[in-house]
Amino acid sequence: xxxxxxxxxxxxxxxxxxxxxxxxxxxxxxxxxxxxxxxxxxxxxxxxxxxxxxxxxxxxxxxxxxxxxxxxxxxxxxxxxxxxxxxxxxxxxxxxxxxxxxxxxxxxxxxxxxxxxxxxxxxxxxxxxxxxxxxxxxxxxxxxxxxxxxxxxxxxxxxxxxxxxxxxxxxxxxxxxxxxxxxxxxxxxxxxxxxxxxxxxxxxxxxxxxxxxxxxxxxxxxxxxxxxxxxxxxxxxxxxxxxxxxxxxxxxxxxxxxxxxxxxxxxxxxxxxxxxxxxxxxxxxxxxxxxxxxxxxxxxxxxxxxxxxxxxxxxxxxxxxxxxxxxxxxxxxxxxxxxxxxxxxxxxxxxxxxxxxxxxxxxxxxxxxxxxxxxxxxxxxxxxxxxxxxxxxxxxxxxxxxxxxxxxxxxxxxxxxxxxxxxxxxxxxxxxxxxxxxxxxxxxxxxxxxxxxxxxxxxxxxxxxxxxxxxxxxxxx
Numbered sequence: 001x002x003x004x005x006x007x008x009x010x011x012x013x014x015x016x017x018x019x020x021x022x023x024x025x026x027x028x029x030x031x032x033x034x035x036x037x038x039x040x041x042x043x044x045x046x047x048x049x050x051x052x053x054x055x056x057x058x059x060x061x062x063x064x065x066x067x068x069x070x071x072x073x074x075x076x077x078x079x080x081x082x083x084x085x086x087x088x089x090x091x092x093x094x095x096x097x098x099x100x101x102x103x104x105x106x107x108x109x110x111x112x113x114x115x116x117x118x119x120x121x122x123x124x125x126x127x128x129x130x131x132x133x134x135x136x137x138x139x140x141x142x143x144x145x146x147x148x149x150x151x152x153x154x155x156x157x158x159x160x161x162x163x164x165x166x167x168x169x170x171x172x173x174x175x176x177x178x179x180x181x182x183x184x185x186x187x188x189x190x191x192x193x194x195x196x197x198x199x200x201x202x203x204x205x206x207x208x209x210x211x212x213x214x215x216x217x218x219x220x221x222x223x224x225x226x227x228x229x230x231x232x233x234x235x236x237x238x239x240x241x242x243x244x245x246x247x248x249x250x251x252x253x254x255x256x257x258x259x260x261x262x263x264x265x266x267x268x269x270x271x272x273x274x275x276x277x278x279x280x281x282x283x284x285x286x287x288x289x290x291x292x293x294x295x296x297x298x299x300x301x302x303x304x305x306x307x308x309x310x311x312x313x314x315x316x317x318x319x320x321x322x323x324x325x326x327x328x329x330x331x332x333x334x335x336x337x338x339x340x341x342x343x344x345x346x347x348x349x350x351x352x353x354x355x356x357x358x359x360x361x362x363x364x365x366x367x368x369x370x371x372x373x374x375x376x377x378x379x380x381x382x383x384x385x386x387x388x389x390x391x392x393x394x395x396x397x398x399x400x401x402x403x404x405x406x407x408x409x410x411x412x413x414x415x416x417x418x419x420x421x422x423x424x425x426x427x428x429x430x431x432x433x434x435x436x437x438x439x440x441x442x443x444x445x446x447x448x449x450x451x452x453x454x455x456x457x458x459x460x461x462x463x464x465x466x467x468x469x470x471x472x473x474x475x476x477x
Contacts, residue, residue: 001110001131001139002045005192005209008032010311011061011342012199014209016142016192018129019047020108027051027107028074029127029142030194031064033260033342035071038064051107053077053099055144055194056124057086059157059246060201062344063253066094067260077105082122090256100125109133117146117182119175120153120201128189140190140210146175147182148193149206152222154239157201161246172232179222179231187214200246200312203239203393238393241407245315245343252344260341266326266333269350271359274298274325277350283324285314287336288354290435294451296367298327298360303439306332311339313436316409323349327356370438373450375462378425381450385419387411389437390428390456396469400427400459408437415444427452427459 002019017038019026026047028038031054042049049072054065056079069076078088080098091098099105101116105127113128127142145153155171158164190212197207204221217223225231277284284301286293287310293303304313306328318324318340324347328336333351340348361367378384388395389408399405406414408428418424424441426434431453438451452458460466 001129001133002026002047003140003192004041004045006037006041007196007209008034008061008342010308010339012196012205013061014192014194014196017041017045017047018107018110018112019045020110020133022133023108024048025050025108027053027105027110027112028065028068030054030058030144031068033062033064033067033257034338035064035068035260038068039072048072049074051075051077051105053105053127055079055126055142055146056121057088057250057253058145059161059250059253060195060199060243061249061342062257064257066090066256069094069096070259079123079125081116081118081125086121086123088256089254094256113138115141115181117143117178119155119171119178120145121158121171122174124153137186138189140192141185141213142192142194144194145201146178147191147216147220148195148202149191149208149211149216150220151202151204151206152179152220152235154202154235156236156239157242157246158250160239161242161244162250163247168236169232172235173228175235176225176228176231182213183217183223185213187212187217189213191216200240200243240391240393241409243312243315244409245320248320248344257344258346263341263346266337266348266351268330268333269325269352271356271363273350274352274356274360277325282322282349283318285318285324285326286357286439287326287328287332290432290439291372292354293439294370294372294435296357296361296369297439297442298357299366299368300443301327301439302436302443304436306336309432311343313408314340314345315343317412317436317440318345320345320347323347325349326351327354329354368442368447370435370442371450372453373425374453375458375464378450378452381423381425384423384425384450386425386427386452387418387437388428388456389426389434394429398456398460398466398468400456401465401467403427406437408433408440411437412440412444415441415446423448423450425450425452427455429455430457431455 004017016029076096103114105112156168287306388403395405428434
C-alpha cells in the first residue's frame, strides 16, 4: 500500500492518496481545488487515479472532487447519508456513485470500508483502510472532520455559519454516538484527519499530521466524556467564530463548484481604473505588508498582507457576489489567484502593482495612514476607545479593562457600534489582526484610528492591568 499526505498550510487542510503498488490504482480522499498536485503525485508514484471520494460537503474550501474526476476519468464516490437536503445536487449529472454505511471501495488490494459518522455534518462518512495483501485488520481511518488529532469536528457550524437553525445540539448528540463506535477500534489504528492546527473546524486541533485511536482515547479531550449531555455542552463551548465564507462554501460544494479552467484571469490596470473601481465601491485589497500600508495607502482600500493567514482573512472580508481587485506585485498575481480560488473567490477582476500608491500620490492625491502606537503611547492620546479584535474566547480569557470586543471579521459590518466621538485603538494578540481591522475601518472612512503594536501580549508584558470575563463570571456565581 502507498499512502501520501498532502497539506495546504493556510487552510490547515489535508488530503490523501492511497494506492495499490501491485495494480497501480490510486484513490484520492478529500481533494481540494488544486487538482494538478494529485495528478502529478500519482504520476511520480507510477499510479493511475481511478477513484476519488470525500468525507462530507466541505465548508472551508472548494472541493476538487468533481473537477479531478472529470479531468482523470476516475470514478467519483459521494455520500448518500443524511436527509435529502444533505445530498449532492451534482451527483447524478457527474455520474457519481453514492455510498454510505457498509459500502466498500476496492483499490486494487486495498479495502476501504465506509462508515457513517454524523455529528460534524449529517452526511459525514469516514473510510476504514485495510491492506488485504498483508493484513486482515484495518491499518487506519480517514476521519475527515469527524476526529482530529486532539479534537473532534465541531457540530455548530451548520447553525452558526450556514444558517441551519436548531442543528448544533442534535449534531453534538450524533457526534457523541459516532465516537462511541469509534472508540471500539483497536489502539493501533491510525487516524488520518482532514485538518490540523489553525483550522476553524475545531477548537483544539493538534499540529502533528496523524495519531492513533489509542493515543486519542487517552489524551483527546472529547474522549474523556461518558455522559452525552456533558459532552454536548463541552463540544459546543468556546468554539471560535466561524468565518463568514463557510456558508458560501457549503453552497458551492453542494451544488457543484465551477471548473477553474473556465474562469477568467485578472488583468493589470492603471491609475484611472482604480478611481473607477473606488467610485463603484468595488473592494480593493492592498496585499503589501502591514507597515507599508499603514505608512501610506490609497484611501478606500484595505489591507490583507499576502502572507500566512491571507486566504482565511480574504474569505472573511472579500465578497462572492461582485468583482474585487488587489494591489500586488505582478510576479505574485498567479499565486494570489490560486489561493483565492481555493475558497471560491473567483471574481478577482484586476490588479495593480504596488507602484500605484506612488502614482496616486504623484497625481496630487492624499495618502491615508494608520498610526502605530505602543502601550505607553496609548495614554498620550487621551480619551480613546480600545477595540479588541480577537475572538470572543480570547477576550474572555483576558483583556484590557473597558475594551470593546469585535472580532476582526465583523469590524466592517459593526463599525457603527464603535464610538465616533473619540479616537479608536485596535488591538489583537500581537498586532497582525488588528492591523487588518484598522485598515477595514480606514477603508470605511475612519481617520482617527491607531493600531497597538505588539497587541495584548505587549500590554501584559508591560505589567498593565488586565481582567478576565471568566473570573468575573465565576466570582458572580
